[in-house]
Amino acid sequence: METAISVENISKYFTDKKRGLIKAVDELSFRCDAGSIFGLLGLNGAGKTTTLRLLATMLWPTFGTAKVAWFDIVKQPEKVKANIGFLTGNTGLYLRLTPREIIAYFGKLAGMDNVSLKSRSDRLIDMLDMGEFADRRIDKLSTGQKQKTSIARTMIHNPPILILDEPTIGLDVLTSRAIVQLIRDAKNEGKCVILSTHMMHEAATLCDEIAVIHEGRMRTQGTLTQFREKYGKENLDDIFVAILENGGSR
């Protein structure tokens, strides 16, 4: 399978007035393939969000680099951004615009021309069943309708790579289902999906491969089957705890 994301020894350090140097991400390396779903698992503050922000070129790595969709995140950040769809569970939307306007805004920023933008936008609105509220202001919409708008916004330029940071956090069952469906569809279309979560069962049902990170460092990486064999446990949460407890050699 084709490699869509390759991360090589990437590190991101912050300096905090109280705590001094923080190694939010510390020499991480991993690969994700096209047509597969890659899960980043870890506790709160493990470095998941920072890793994804590095891949989305919102942050600059302190050391190391990564290739996302064949482009270097340090040297060609805008090419990278043009090829990713970025979504988080608490993504906000412009309250005074309509879903159609928001979708068009991000389509235009991705460099789409008016004709392809219109047809793609109409198709997404149709697919996500947004027709009824596509021209209503965001502040008049329900949470589910907003989430659909976010999905359409993420997918408007048909990116080969999706970067999803805790995409279902704080969403109700119906709304998170829409996200899960999006992830599955993306995989079937041959896209590479990288998502972060701290819920093992979500990772287990979706991900082809899982990486567990802790305090910025890689603990272990593999498929769920491999983990079950290695740790001799069936329960996913137990495996996760076992990895955190004895998986490290720090």
Add this chain to the structure above:
Amino acid sequence: MISPRKIRIVYAKELKDILRDRRTLYSMILMPIILYPLLSIGMGALIGSQIEKVQAARQQVVILGEQHGPVIAAAIRDSDKFEILSPDSLHRGLLTLAARDSTLDRRVIGRLFTDEADAVPDSIRNLIFSRAVDERLMRAVVRIPPGFDAKVAAGDSVAFDILFDGSDTKSETAGDKLRDWAVAYRDSMVAATLDNLGLDDSVIKPFWINSANIASESRMGAMILGMLLPYMLLILLIVGGMYPALDLTAGEKERNTLETLLAAPLSRFDIAAGKFLTTFTAAMVSMVLALISMTLTAKYGFASMAKGQIAVSLSADSVFWLLALMVPAATMFSALMIAVAISAKSYKEGQSYLTPLLMLVILPSMVSFIPGFELTNGLLFVPVVNLCLTLKEVLMGTYKVWRILVVFGTTSLYALFALYVAQRIFERESVLFRT
């Protein structure tokens, strides 16, 4: 990488976004148009009518020692300009006051109403009468000393005391009116004496004094405009741009939309530029609307206020230079506001950061109110002060083009520096992701 196309996309979206917000419509459009004219006309009318009221009213005056000068006392009564209260009523009022306030001595108060009033030190007397003014027992006191009529008749000079409290508007007016009345009364006495001696008025008035204000009506209007407008316009640049600057930066952080924009395929520079241009536009629109509305206000509003039909007109040249100067000024303020607002976590925090910035503009802008404060060569380089004084010259038509160009140049330099700072702040991860 800078992309004018993407800056345009951001700019168009931000404009649409803020124009759909009622708060923008208030701060950027409605307020500059409505509020200032209302305020200046309203205040003007109120102050004007209040002044007239005070002038026309008959102030309460107490005459002490009336028996020493019954003629002049009767003349005061006859003038019908004052409401004469009896000394007894004042005396009673003060005694009631003394019952509550131990600092007032009943015996001292009593003495003030006798011929031995001079024995009371002035400071104590003033204190007591000031309290009486505070308590609205009266507004002024006239004191006729013993032997007044006799001395006047003998041709001796004698004092006529008027006591008022300058910190009380009505009391001050009473004092002024009493003095004017006394001067006129004395003049009439002099005229009568001269007449008795068979002499003409010109003996004591060797020449007449004619002083005339030769400024044209438009110059007077320009002076009033020149004082007010620079201050108002500079503040409106800030007020008009403040809301978009906040909403598009700290507001986006608060609503979790900034992250999405940062992950979109455009550079930080493009984002910052789009937001800056939106703020700049709002500031300029506000300022121009206010300029139009205030010129009209001045034309109709001040005229009714001053009753002198002061004509106000701005020449095409003045308008050109004014707008030209506003461009770097709006650039400087907008860039500063963006730089400050993006550093805030939330809309509210941003507001508290921007308020001091507003003060930094308001205070130096007040130089246009200081009489005789003019644009010296050194001041040409002081930000805001140079703008304010140049705008004043432009409005009054006393400008020199070279000075405008120097101020335009220095302000542009400051504006470029502010833009540079704003752009650098926009590149900082710690600022953008500060939540």
